[in-house]
Amino acid sequence: LAKTTQPISMDSYEGQEVNITCSHNNIATNDYITWYQQFPSQGPRFIIQGYKTKVTNEVASLFIPADRKSSTLSLPRVSLSDTAVYYCLSAGFNKFYFGSGTKLNVKP
């Protein structure tokens, strides 16, 4: 059973809200959930991190249910510049499980 899974790709249009869900099958009690954004030829860039319930910052929201077996990254009103690959990660002190990345394509 894959540890961390997410959809391979998603399409959206400018101005829409986009939700990307990740499954965290092997998440441990002390693990945090983090989402990163990556553009071509760049390193991943931190978007948001949470432990449970809901976290919101200036660019995104993160929803984590009580069982913490999944997380949903919500991007409000996406623009063309949000076209990128989005990675989820569950990580603790000495183990890291990255998802395989979701390629988000935002169309005009």
Added chain:
Amino acid sequence: DTAVSQTPKYLVTQMGNDKSIKCEQNLGHDTMYWYKQDSKKFLKIMFSYNNKELIINETVPNRFSPKSPDKAHLNLHINSLELGDSAVYFCASSQEAGGHGFFGQGTRLTVV
């Protein structure tokens, strides 16, 4: 004023050679990492150091050896390079293990 910088950005070398990639962070973080991103864009952690001590050492060939001379540096040395080592290698740091990570720009290694 780059937070996490790694050099070189590109590295082309022949099979069998030994090479090093350097990484430095100026964020004062306690934890540093090396990741490998393959051609399918899968990100895999290779090593993690916390306060200069190795805390993660995933299933990586012995030819890969990390070295942390101090908290701000984590270098990666690779012996006897193989074709399959071709990938982009990212260095990263965070204040605590598993925390909000800052990534470098990556080193694209091509073994020919």
